[in-house]
Amino acid sequence: MGRNTRKRRTPLATKAIAASAALALGGGGLIWANYYASAHETSSQNSTKAAAAQVATITCPDVGQQLTNVPNQARTEVDGELANLDRQITDAYQRLATTRDAQARDASFVQNSILQPLKERRAVIIDRIQLEINRVGGSAPDSLDGLAACTGTTAGQADNTAGQNNSGQPNTGGQQPQQTGSPQPTGGQQSTGGQNTGQQQGNGGQAGNGPAAADFVDITKVQPNVAAKPRKTRSASNGTFTTRCGVNANKNHNTDNVIVAPGVTNGAHHLHDYVGNQKVNAFASNDTFLQGGTSCQNRNDLSSYYWPVVRVQDGTQDFDQNNDGGGKEGNVGKILTPVQAQIKYVGSPTSKVVAMPQFLRIITGDAKTTTNGLANANAHWSCTGFENKVQLTTQYPICPQGSNVVRTFAFQSCWDGQNIDSANHRTHVAFADANGNCQNGFKAIPQLTMRLVYKITPPTLQNGVVKNAYAVDGFPEQLHKPPTDHDDFISVTTGGLANKIANCVNRGQRCQ
Known part of the structure; x- marks a missing residue:
């Protein structure tokens, strides 16, 4: 199985209405798109409510971080497959960013047309990763089978994830030896939850994907x-x-x-x-x-x-x-x-x-x-x-x-x-x-x-x-x-x- 060395040529939207594709390391990522504006693109009250409830982000499990024991003989192929996972997330983002009208009309569109196909494509790649590891005498983690599905969340939920670890508290581990934890500022700004704020679209920033x-x-x-x-x-x-x-x-x-x-x-x-x-x-x-x-x-x-x-x-x-x-x-x-x-x-x-x-x-x-x-x-x-x-x-x-x-x-x-x-x-x-x-x-x-x-x-x-x-x-x-x-x-x-x-x-x- 050859390595993936080809340059990705799919252009990513940088407009304010849809920030960016998830191209994170190891096949995990967060896909961001701003749908708040689409709530007003129809006069139908039901469509407006559906649009407001649409997925703003898609979170995909980070496959690479689960691979703690990959035999050296399989790492080249596994690295290539992780890059394939990244490409799949990019394709899903493109689908997410270009189908806002369809999502406004159909509350199940994201699940049926984006999340489910993405899960199926990811499952194929994850199976190949397992086969590559096992082929050279390794043992692929059992947890990989549960990493195919991605979930849709609101922009506010994504904003909260960035400030918490699994315990819900800022990290205070040894990797931050000079710090007692994330400080609580006085007089600081409250989270915008990713909503439009004046000149800042999406999650703010010049490209619509931060900072806010x-x-x-x-x-x-x-x-x-x-x-x-x-x-x-x-x-x-x-x-x-x-x-x-x-x-x-x-x-x-x-x-x-x-x-x-x-x-x-x-x-x-x-x-x-x-x-x-x-x-x-x-x-x-x-x-x-x-x-x-x-x-x-x-x-x-x-x-x-x-x-x-x-x-x-x-x-x-x-x-x-x-x-x-x-x-x-x-x-x-x-x-x-x-x-x-x-x-x-x-x-x-x-x-x-x-x-x-x-x-x-x-x-x-x-x-x-x-x-x-x-x-x-x-x-x-x-x-x-x-x-x-x-x-x-x-x-x-x-x-x-x-x-x-x-x-x-x-x-x-x-x-x-x-x-x-x-x-x-x-x-x-x-x-x-x-x-x-x-x-x-x-x-x-x-x-x-x-x-x-x-x-x-x-x-x-x-x-x-x-x-x-x-x-x-x-x-x-x-x-x-x-x-x-x-x-x-x-x-x-x-x-x-x-x-x-x-x-x-x-x-x-x-x-x-």
Whole structure:
């Protein structure tokens, strides 16, 4: 079975009446379309009520996250099938976005003409995934059989999902070591539930799929929420190693993601900044990385550090306004280059660290929190002058005059000691517990931390509408919500640099 390497050419609607297709990783996603306007396209009272009750979003289970143990021999085929699931969701969105009149006339149209056919098509692909895993001696999870069906929800329900995990509370796990949870702002905006608000259609934003006013808060009105760091023991590794790799001033961008969608063009469906390794795309291999060159001052640092771009939605467009992953998929506005990008490796508060293995892959955060909830969220938004007091996960900060927006990431710092990746790209690494200890036999590795600073004119909130908004790029169905922020890393070093980083950290030195 061949890999899916063909570029998806289906254009996605970016009109205000229908935001974007679900093209999320691993065949899971949230399909968004605004149907409130269609309620007034007929004079029939019954049709108006039917339209008001129509599906605004479709949630599809995230198949990829269930695949925690896929044999290496099957991963190529499985990756291709997950891309096929993405295409099916795209087709379903197209059907959803272009049949509003039919939905207004028939309350069962979405179920019979969109959801049921989608379920049947997904079931075929899921069966193929199971066969591929079992064919090479693996054991496909029994849970896959229940992941074919997608469900329709209202826009308000989708908005609530982005701010909750399975317990209904903001995540406070180890992946957010500086934060006690999502703060409750004072004087902040209430959720708009995805409804039209003045100039903002759908869920707001320049492309109609976010951000909305509720996604922003004046940071000066948020109570301090940064928790104390774990207490260091005598065995702590207190050093730091800083690598200087620039801010992507040369505009090295693409919409691929070689970690989660190798061989699939536009596998990320949003644009990334790349620093460090300069030859990273969907088709790059480990050999490619070693020949890729680097933007880092330390020429032995060939690692790839990449993150979704931030855009300001002030009515302007950028070079990709008509491209896949850009304007075609709801990622619009002027791309902002960070004014600072600090990349630093730090130690463990309770132990020495071992060197990172060559080609280790780590993804921190979850690009699909609007679908999955906050269980794996690791977004940290703040402002210069406030970083030690306030860190936000579920809202973007509006910074005061003279203060800049800051994104920070603290990657997983525990490694299973064997694997450089895992089938769902999560289980081979983990966060330390609340005391800073690695669990389940995992080994402490130097913790990669990143700090990105942006000079952004503060957005304004007027009558429930945000003007001159900024937002992180993302899968369009995720509505550009703040918690979808994430960061990607591939460790590639030469000249013994990985050992030098570990030794520096273990000795308590400050190196670069």
